[in-house]
Amino acid sequence: MAAEPIIRVVDLTAGYGDGPAVLSNLSIDFPRGRVTAVVGGSGCGKSTLFKCIVGLLRPRSGQVLVAGRDLSTMDERDLPEALSRVGLLFQQGAMLNSATVADNVALPLKEHTTLPASIIEESVRLKLQAVGLGHAGTKFPSELSGGMRKRAALARAMALDPELLLCDEPSAGLDPRTAADLDDLILGLKETFRMTVVVVTHELASIDAIADDVVFLGPGGVLHYAGPLAGAKTCTVPEVGDFFARRGVGAPAGTRSLLQVLEEGQGR
Ligand SMILES: Nc1ncnc2c1ncn2[C@@H]1O[C@H](COP(=O)(O)OP(=O)(O)OP(=O)(O)O)[C@@H](O)[C@H]1O
Ligand SMILES: [Mg+2]
DSSP states (O other): OOOOOSEEEEEEEEESTTSOEEEEEEEEEEOTTOEEEEEEOTTSSHHHHHHHHTTSSOOSEEEEEETTEESSSSOGGGHHHHTTTEEEEOTTOOOOTTSOHHHHHHHHHHHHOOOOHHHHHHHHHHHHHHTTOTTOTTSOGGGSOHHHHHHHHHHHHTTTOOSEEEEESTTTTSOHHHHHHHHHHHHHHHHHHTOEEEEEOOOHHHHHHHOSEEEEEEGGGEEEEEEEHHHHHTOOSHHHHHHHTTOOSSSOTTOOOHHHHHHHHTTO
16 A cells, blocks of 8 residues: 555635635645645646645635644644644745844744754754855845755755655746756755655756656646656646646746746845
């Protein structure tokens, strides 16, 4: 029997306020120890799915189980503990600008553990080294390049040695070389720490480089494909076929999302 999936999304319906459902009756299993790329056009609900997986957005119906625990019905006070083994790299990078890089990485350790300061310091040093920022701990996020900031955010997401790492468009706004370095880094971290990685990405090169599996969402959060990368490439659903034939997702190839354009404008 296959190992229990690390994330089970069961018949999930979710949306914002009184607005229409963004995700409707969505069911996906994310297997352990693999890298899954979540792909789909802008606005189809990829980030919304992540918000449900980390309990930031409560489902209207259905379940989200992370490592066997149902977040959708869990008391909010129990969420931080349940999610302490989940690292999240937000689409916007979200670092505290008033704190140094080292303090940013230390934050989750201070919040979730009672470790003495010397151990936290050592752990932060190791994480920054792992992402190639061993020299940048005393800098502030505003002093880093876009690629460095992503790596710093990755070090922070890794602070608590997560068994699951969720990355929302980690390479958006990076040049192809830096994006490829980030892919290598994510793969390296997966192998070193035996993590499961779920990553939202539009980049075919990145999917080829790191993904074992693909989840392909269409407009309205419809599930077009979930399974191994090789199967996605031969999938007969037109949207999936078009994407892997480099014709883009619901937009001309090379079109960047508004957010990507804005992020680039801010040098992220
Ligand atoms: N905080 C919010 N309040 C209201 N609606 C929202 C909110 N966040 C997202 N939405 C809506 O939910 C839908 C899905 O958004 P989501 O951010 O999940 O898309 P996405 O697939 O991540 O897109 P992108 O590739 O551009 O990041 C969109 O119609 C969006 O307008
Ligand atoms: Mg998004």
